[in-house]
Amino acid sequence: xxxxxxxxxxxxxxxxxxxxxxxxxxxxxxxxxxxxxxxxxxxxxxxxxxxxxxxxxxxxxxxxxxxxxxxxxxxxxxxxxxxxxxxxxxxxxxxxxxxxxxxxxxxxxxxxxxxxxxxxxxxxxxxxxxxxxxxxxxxxxxxxxxxxxxxxxxxxxxxxxxxxxxxxxxxxxxxxxxxxxxxxxxxxxxxxxxxxxxxxxxxxxxxxxxxxxxxxxxxxx
Amino acid sequence: xxxxxxxxxxxxxxxxxxxxxxxxxxxxxxxxxxxxxxxxxxxxxxxxxxxxxxxxxxxxxxxxxxxxxxxxxxxxxxxxxxxxxxxxxxxxxxxxxxxxxxxxxxxxxxxxxxxxxxxxxxxxxxxxxxxxxxxxxxxxxxxxxxxxxxxxxxxxxxxxxxxxxxxxxxxxxxxxxxxxxxxxxxxxxxxxxxxxxxxxxxxxxxxxxxxxxxxxxxxxx
DNA sequence: AAACATTTGTCCGTATGTATA
DNA sequence: ATATACATACGGACAAATGTT
Numbered sequence: 001x002x003x004x005x006x007x008x009x010x011x012x013x014x015x016x017x018x019x020x021x022x023x024x025x026x027x028x029x030x031x032x033x034x035x036x037x038x039x040x041x042x043x044x045x046x047x048x049x050x051x052x053x054x055x056x057x058x059x060x061x062x063x064x065x066x067x068x069x070x071x072x073x074x075x076x077x078x079x080x081x082x083x084x085x086x087x088x089x090x091x092x093x094x095x096x097x098x099x100x101x102x103x104x105x106x107x108x109x110x111x112x113x114x115x116x117x118x119x120x121x122x123x124x125x126x127x128x129x130x131x132x133x134x135x136x137x138x139x140x141x142x143x144x145x146x147x148x149x150x151x152x153x154x155x156x157x158x159x160x161x162x163x164x165x166x167x168x169x170x171x172x173x174x175x176x177x178x179x180x181x182x183x184x185x186x187x188x189x190x191x192x193x194x195x196x197x198x199x200x201x202x203x204x205x206x207x208x209x210x211x212x213x214x215x216x217x218x219x220x221x
Numbered sequence: 222x223x224x225x226x227x228x229x230x231x232x233x234x235x236x237x238x239x240x241x242x243x244x245x246x247x248x249x250x251x252x253x254x255x256x257x258x259x260x261x262x263x264x265x266x267x268x269x270x271x272x273x274x275x276x277x278x279x280x281x282x283x284x285x286x287x288x289x290x291x292x293x294x295x296x297x298x299x300x301x302x303x304x305x306x307x308x309x310x311x312x313x314x315x316x317x318x319x320x321x322x323x324x325x326x327x328x329x330x331x332x333x334x335x336x337x338x339x340x341x342x343x344x345x346x347x348x349x350x351x352x353x354x355x356x357x358x359x360x361x362x363x364x365x366x367x368x369x370x371x372x373x374x375x376x377x378x379x380x381x382x383x384x385x386x387x388x389x390x391x392x393x394x395x396x397x398x399x400x401x402x403x404x405x406x407x408x409x410x411x412x413x414x415x416x417x418x419x420x421x422x423x424x425x426x427x428x429x430x431x432x433x434x435x436x437x438x439x440x441x442x
Numbered sequence: 443a444a445a446c447a448t449t450t451g452t453c454c455g456t457a458t459g460t461a462t463a
Numbered sequence: 464a465t466a467t468a469c470a471t472a473c474g475g476a477c478a479a480a481t482g483t484t
Contacts, residue, residue: 014292014293014451014452015452016451016452017292039470040470040471041470049452049453050452050453050454051452051453051471052451052452052453052454053451053452053453055277055471056276056280059277059280059281060280060281060284063281063284063377064284065373065374065377071235071471071472072235072458072459072460072470072471072472073459073460073461073470073471074460074461074470074471075470075471087372087373087374088374090319090323090372090375091319091372091374091375091378094315094316094318095312095315095316097315098311098312098315102311151308151311151312152286152308153286153308153312153382153385154311154312156284156286157312157378161374164374235472235473236472236473237473260449261449261450262449262450270473270474271473271474271475272450272473272474272475273472273473273474273475274472274473274474276450276451292450292451293449293450293451293479293480293481294449294450294480294481294482295449295450295481296450
């Protein structure tokens with residue numbers, strides 16, 4: 001019996017890619033905390049690679065806004081201000097709203113069905129209080145729409161902003177609520193009706209509401 | 222008489238930065254043409270540095286969408302589709318419109334005066350058919366608004382998208398018209414009235430109009 | 443099919459500049 | 464202020480992978 005070889009054309013996994021993913025993950029989940037100073041030699045040892053792929057990864061993370069580099073001086077994880085979320089969500093809301101509009105004429109039956117089942121999974125996660133799971137499914141939901149919109153510029157910007165949202169979630173600056181479930185359903189309904197303007201408006205509100213909810217949460221404390 | 226030393230705290234200029242700026246400029250102005258294969262050793266020789274800063278620059282340019290890297294295979298300048306502009310302008314319009322909204326409560330007399338003089342310079346450039354100059358002043362105009370909006374996420378995304386706009390201009394995919402002058406004036410007036418919704422709408426139209434104009438231009442040929 | 447040439451990815455040493463005593 | 468220690472930026476060599484003859 002022949003060894004079953006991988007028939008999927010698997011993209012070569014470089015050390016840089018591995019390092020980048022790991023470092024980004026660590027910054028997002030808080031393993032590397034805001035403001036922490038990053039020593040490339042140390043990181044290289046931990047990840048079992050040399051300093052080069054580490055340096056390259058850090059530079060990419062800088063463009064994404066996860067680290068801050070002071071040439072010749074130091075490299076550190078970017079801080080999280082109390083209201084980073086106030087800066088982060090408006091542009092994300094605007095781009096997601098635009099995506100919904102652009103997606104309208106490209107929607108198929110299959111896509112709408114996928115949105116429906118995804119929102120059902122989202123509902124279950126929220127109701128059973130699996131908030132991290134809910135966050136990821138919520139991302140999936142919005143990702144479907146962005147993918148259908150089929151705009152490479154939007155795609156890469158949203159991807160980066162979403163990563164920041166995940167980070168804020170881990171730092172307890174994001175809360176997910178039941179209201180999203182119903183809003184998602186409204187969006188699906190409006191998409192069926194091909195009502196781009198309204199779906200865009202609801203999409204925006206869906207994201208901006210999270211700002212208020214965070215501020216309410218703070219005030220309760 | 223003592224040698225007049227530079228009192229401005231000039232940020233250290235790294236080889237990577239220099240290389241990055243030069244390469245980006247070359248891609249924007251067409252010196253490096255769409256689809257061209259990039260050999261880092263060759264570029265290193267031309268710029269008089271080693272491969273390291275070149276490679277790092279290319280990776281940053283990849284994130285910005287100016288080059289495409291195929292790990293282990295090749296690196297090349299991204300292509301320009303006939304309708305790249307159709308993908309590029311909608312997200313830029315959305316972010317600029319958002320910027321205008323966010324800027325409203327932060328506007329000062331000085332800022333508005335600056336917008337007015339900038340638009341006057343823009344008008345002169347357009348009327349004397351100095352189109353490249355007009356493009357740069359137009360950028361200044363919008364940059365003022367983005368700066369006042371004071372949102373780091375928007376700032377970096379707009380900066381990158383603007384660079385792509387410049388590139389399309391060099392490849393004759395962008396045209397500037399007199400209509401922008403009057404639209405800018407309208408925006409200034411609405412900002413004085415603190416009318417965020419309307420200024421946002423006009424800002425969007427101002428950018429999206431360029432898509433139609435490009436398509437009209439094509440049809441005339 | 444195999445050896446070659448080319449190009450890319452990685453490693454590590456060194457020099458330059460920065461912070462601290 | 465000077466010297467010391469240290470982190471970073473860059474260079475050049477080696478290794479691995481690609482595609483070419």
